[in-house]
Amino acid sequence: MTTTTQLTEEAQRFLLDTAIEAVRARLEERAPAPVTSAPLHGTEPPPEVHQPGASFVTLREGRRLLGCVGSMLPVRPLDVDVAANAVNAAFADPRLPALTPEEFVTMEVKISVLTPLVPMAVRSLRELQSTIVPGEDGLLIQSGMRRGTFLPSVWEQVSSVDEFLTMLWRKAGLRPGTWPSNITVERYQTYEFGDPGPRAPISR
Numbered sequence: 245m246t247t248t249t250q251l252t253e254e255a256q257r258f259l260l261d262t263a264i265e266a267v268r269a270r271l272e273e274r275a276p277a278p279v280t281s282a283p284l285h286g287t288e289p290p291p292e293v294h295q296p297g298a299s300f301v302t303l304r305e306g307r308r309l310l311g312c313v314g315s316m317l318p319v320r321p322l323d324v325d326v327a328a329n330a331v332n333a334a335f336a337d338p339r340l341p342a343l344t345p346e347e348f349v350t351m352e353v354k355i356s357v358l359t360p361l362v363p364m365a366v367r368s369l370r371e372l373q374s375t376i377v378p379g380e381d382g383l384l385i386q387s388g389m390r391r392g393t394f395l396p397s398v399w400e401q402v403s404s405v406d407e408f409l410t411m412l413w414r415k416a417g418l419r420p421g422t423w424p425s426n427i428t429v430e431r432y433q434t435y436e437f438g439d440p441g442p443r444a445p446i447s448r
């Protein structure tokens with residue numbers, strides 16, 4: 245994000261409602277309604293949601309992933325970024341089928357707001373292994389046209405630094421254990437919040 249990784253409760257609720265309304269509107273085949281009427285909202289959106297920001301939106305039903313799409317760089321207002329990523333997570337994640345109206349009702353929505361990317365001056369895999377902070381750091385790696393990222397939340401699914409890096413290398417299309425001469429590594433953290441559902445059904 246641009247100015248801070250901390251968001252007020254009002255801003256969190258606004259962004260969650262924005263994500264949910266964007267997906268609902270797509271399922272109901274209409275334009276999204278303005279998000280201004282949730283209990284914590286005033287007549288105007290919290291100003292921090294209009295700051296440039298980068299986010300990921302993850303949709304789950306229990307442990308089952310329904311979609312996850314995000315942005316690495318803060319190139320548009322955070323609320324716009326969240327809305328776009330929510331729709332893409334629901335309907336354009338190439339790994340998964342499009343979200344159904346039934347899944348919408350029960351899905352959990354999680355938003356991860358990224359801190360700015362920070363280049364890591366590491367020169368070997370061993371140096372990276374000793375520098376990364378488990379449970380806190382997300383990583384973006386790039387080698388030529390090969391690129392991959394893991395959010396900090398992925399640490400919950402692995403048992404070690406080695407497993408985290410092995411999975412990330414595979415995601416980027418790199419052979420685990422190698423260190424390409426042109427590789428770049430950047431780290432970031434996230435500020436996460438969510439809405440577990442359920443929510444009102446889709447209007448037919």
